[in-house]
Amino acid sequence: MDHRRDGILRLEEMRGQLPDPARLARGPVVVVECVENIPCNPCVAACAKGAITIEGDINDTPSVDFEVCDGCVVCISACPGLSIFVVDASGEGDTGTVSLPYEFRPLPEVGETVTALDREGSAVGDARVTRVLSSKALDRTPIVTIEVPRSETMNVRHFTRKDAPR
Numbered sequence: 739m740d741h742r743r744d745g746i747l748r749l750e751e752m753r754g755q756l757p758d759p760a761r762l763a764r765g766p767v768v769v770v771e772c773v774e775n776i777p778c779n780p781c782v783a784a785c786a787k788g789a790i791t792i793e794g795d796i797n798d799t800p801s802v803d804f805e806v807c808d809g810c811v812v813c814i815s816a817c818p819g820l821s822i823f824v825v826d827a828s829g830e831g832d833t834g835t836v837s838l839p840y841e842f843r844p845l846p847e848v849g850e851t852v853t854a855l856d857r858e859g860s861a862v863g864d865a866r867v868t869r870v871l872s873s874k875a876l877d878r879t880p881i882v883t884i885e886v887p888r889s890e891t892m893n894v895r896h897f898t899r900k901d902a903p904r
C-alpha cells in the first residue's frame with residue numbers, strides 16, 4: 739500500500755529523505771514529508787540557512803541537508819501542504835518532541851494534555867504541549883510542540899485536544 743491508494747504517507751515511502759538515527763540523536767532536525775511532484779517551493783526560501791533545496795525544476799521534491807538544519811522550526815509554517823515537522827529525539831530521557839503545524843482553533847495551552855495521532859489519524863497516546871508559537875510572522879499556521887515517547891517521534895504527526903470533537 740502506498741499513499742497514492744489511500745492518501746496516507748508511510749515511513750517506508752520516505753526512505754532516503756529522512757534524518758538517520760545518528761542525526762536524530764544529535765538534536766532537533768527537520769523532517770520534510772513531501773513526496774509529490776507539485777509546483778511548490780516556499781520551504782526553500784523559508785530556510786535562511788539554505789538547508790532545504792529543490793534540484794531541477796519547481797516540480798521536483800525538496801532535499802534537506804541535515805547537517806545544516808538546526809531544527810529552528812521556521813519552515814514549518816511556510817509549507818502550504820502542512821508537510822514539514824521538526825523532531826527532537828536527542829534528550830536523555832524516554833521522551834522526545836514533535837513540532838508540527840496546527841491550524842485548528844482554539845489553540846492548546848502549554849502544559850495541556852492532548853491525544854497524539856499518527857499519520858493515519860489513529861491515537862498513539864497522551865502527549866503534553868510544551869510550546870505554542872503563534873504570531874503574524876507565522877501567518878495563520880501556528881506551530882505546536884508536543885512531548886511524546888521517543889519511540890514515537892517519527893510516527894506522531896498531529897494531535898487532537900481532549901475536549902475537541904473528532
Ligand code: SF4
Pocket residue numbers: 767768784785786787788789790806807808809810811812813814824
Ligand atoms: S528547521 Fe530551520 S534550519 Fe531546519 S530546514 Fe527548517 S528553517 Fe531550515
Ligand code: SF4
Pocket residue numbers: 770771772778779780781782799800816817818819820821822
Ligand atoms: S513548501 Fe511544503 S509542499 Fe511545497 S515543496 Fe516544500 S515541503 Fe513540499
